[in-house]
Amino acid sequence: MREAIKQQYLQEKRDYKATLRKTKMHSWKQYCNITTVSNPWSAVYKLATGNIKSCSSLSTVRKPDGNVTTDTADTLCFMVDSFTPEDNEETDNERHKLIRAQIKEPIKTEDDKLFTPVEIRDAIKGMNKNKVPGEGGITSDILHRAFNLLPKSTTALYSGCWRMACLPRIWKTAKIIPIVKPGKETSDDISKYLPISLINTASKGLETVPINRIMHYMYSNNLMSKNQYGFTPQTSTVDAVMALKDFVQDSLNDGQYVALISFDVKGAFNTAWWPSILISLKTLKCPRNLYNLCVSYFNESCTILLLNNSIQQRSDRLHSNY
Numbered sequence: 357m358r359e360a361i362k363q364q365y366l367q368e369k370r371d372y373k374a375t376l377r378k379t380k381m382h383s384w385k386q387y388c389n390i391t392t393v394s395n396p397w398s399a400v401y402k403l404a405t406g407n408i409k410s411c412s413s414l415s416t417v418r419k420p421d422g423n424v425t426t427d428t429a430d431t432l433c434f435m436v437d438s439f440t441p442e443d444n445e446e447t448d449n450e451r452h453k454l455i456r457a458q459i460k461e462p463i464k465t466e467d468d469k470l471f472t473p474v475e476i477r478d479a480i481k482g483m484n485k486n487k488v489p490g491e492g493g494i495t496s497d498i499l500h501r502a503f504n505l506l507p508k509s510t511t512a513l514y515s516g517c518w519r520m521a522c523l524p525r526i527w528k529t530a531k532i533i534p535i536v537k538p539g540k541e542t543s544d545d546i547s548k549y550l551p552i553s554l555i556n557t558a559s560k561g562l563e564t565v566p567i568n569r570i571m572h573y574m575y576s577n578n579l580m581s582k583n584q585y586g587f588t589p590q591t592s593t594v595d596a597v598m599a600l601k602d603f604v605q606d607s608l609n610d611g612q613y614v615a616l617i618s619f620d621v622k623g624a625f626n627t628a629w630w631p632s633i634l635i636s637l638k639t640l641k642c643p644r645n646l647y648n649l650c651v652s653y654f655n656e657s658c659t660i661l662l663l664n665n666s667i668q669q670r671s672d673r674l675h676s677n678y
Contacts, residue, residue, distance in 0.1 A: 468643035521648030
């Protein structure tokens with residue numbers, strides 16, 4: 357039965373790829389036919405000569421109070437506040453204050469083992485070579501070549517950050533480039549922009565290994581929720597929908613009523629509260645050096661917003677006494 361299902365899957369996969377190629381070719385032919393005899397200088401000619409340029413013009417945006425930004429500096433400032441909200445302790449309630457106090461206390465777990473050259477190599481090798489580099493200008497291809505030439509030095513650099521639980525400040529500098537979403541060009545809402553964050557390539561390599569360590573720790577200790585489908589290996593939104601379907605079907609079969617509530621968290625990644633992440637790691641008894649490296653990663657970070665040759669900067673989203 358397994359072999360039959362496998363063959364069926366492979367056949368359907370081949371049929372899907374064939375249909376995809378056919379659809380792409382049909383769409384391309386339709387695009388080419390928009391060039392008429394009377395006007396040979398249309399979109400196809402511009403595409404072939406590279407004259408199609410997309411440029412985002414900085415415009416005023418509307419604030420929550422209904423007013424609009426007055427100039428470039430005001431617009432950039434509001435954009436930074438929207439993309440990277442400030443963690444203001446003055447708005448803390450008692451629970452927030454308790455969490456801040458708890459993460460200041462030293463963690464008492466054991467250290468995890470040092471990075472291995474294989475871990476560093478796989479982390480660097482797995483990086484997308486087509487990604488735009490951050491402030492340092494070092495691409496992942498350059499970093500990969502550097503590791504091949506100096507594997508011991510590169511491993512020692514990363515292991516030093518791991519052992520000292522400290523990241524260089526330049527590795528924690530994110531350059532944000534806002535891109536106007538298609539169809540939102542005339543909107544004056546801040547949501548018209550999609551912020552693309554570019555960080556130092558070396559920092560990306562260092563991020564990967566601790567993330568893999570955290571995921572290994574979570575799975576090996578059975579700490580992941582069975583209802584967690586996002587950012588989980590071998591799961592997708594389809595699995596979440598199927599689990600919901602099964603739950604509804606079982607409830608209806610038992611003669612029960614089902615109420616479904618759906619909500620969307622606006623700017624979830626932009627507004628993630630770092631102390632809450634740290635207290636979760638501490639509660640789950642995360643290894644000490646892994647936890648301390650996360651503390652350093654969140655501390656003394658810097659955000660740079662670039663748009664139309666204008667720049668706005670924000671630093672220290674987590675206080676230095678952590």
